[in-house]
Amino acid sequence: MxxxxxxxxxxxxxxxxxxxxxxxxxxxxxxxxxxxxxxxPEADIAVARSRFGNGTVSGPVRGTRVGYEVRKPNGTWIACRTSCSETLRVETVDLHENLDGTPLGMGTLAQECGIFGCLDLHLGRGR
Structure with a gap:
């Protein structure tokens, strides 16, 4: 057995x-x-719409060895962070839109919307 x-x-x-x-x-x-x-890639063309009414912009997306890149209207290729369209939006049409008005964090990942979209907190002033 x-x-x-x-x-x-x-x-x-x-x-x-x-x-x-x-x-x-x-x-x-x-x-x-x-x-x-x-x-x-998300698509061959990334389209970014401003959250603040500054218009739209689009640019081609290409794959590289380290990730995807999107081209700004001036011809500069930048690495995609959260998504290519969000990176393009933050780097172009909403570059100068900061919540606190300071240049800190301008055009960085801190200004991109997350996986749940753009969540805005509207806290009322103390009553």
Missing amino acids: TRFITRAVLALALIAGAAPVAVVSSFEAEAGGWRWLEPR
């Missing part, structure tokens, strides 16, 4: 070892290698 269990365990180990190789080979053949693991 022990010989049967040993053979069964060896057979299962061989089957389990060969299964991932077959799955990986099928993924490589279908998806053209491991390219299906790479992130895709």
Whole structure:
């Protein structure tokens, strides 16, 4: 009986070892290698709409070795942070719109909207 269990365990180990190789080979053949693991850009063109009525701007998106970049209207390529459209909005149409009016944080990640969109807190003055 022990010989049967040993053979069964060896057979299962061989089957389990060969299964991932077959799955990986099928993924490589279908998806053209491991390219299906790479992130895709949001779109070929990122469109940014101002939150403060300053208009809209658009720019092409390209992929690089370290991430995606969007081109500003003056031709400068900048790395996308939260999203390419948010980065373009903060760097162009809403560059000078700060909540506290200081130049600190102007055009940075601190001015971008998060995953829940742009949440504005309107706190009333003490009554």
